[in-house]
Amino acid sequence: MDGYLQRIKRLGIKDVYYLKTDGLIGSDHEATVDGSHLSDLGMTRLAEKIGDKIAEIVKLQ
Structure with missing residues (x-):
């Protein structure tokens, strides 16, 4: 994914953010059916994770 983001930024597209999926729903196997x-x-x-990331982005701007 990093290569994809680098290409986007080289094209001059700003305000693109990436949310890593590691641990996104936890690791206890209770988050899926x-x-x-x-x-x-x-x-x-x-x-909650997406909301946290949005809050972080809004604070940056």
Whole structure:
């Protein structure tokens, strides 16, 4: 993904952010119903991480 972001930035496109997916929904295997599809808990964890990243971005601007 880093190569992709570098290409975007070379094109002069600004305000592109990347959220790493490592640990995005936790590692306790409780966030999915079958190992792939998110449960309510998984969606909550995902929303919290995305919300945290958005808050970080807004503070930067």
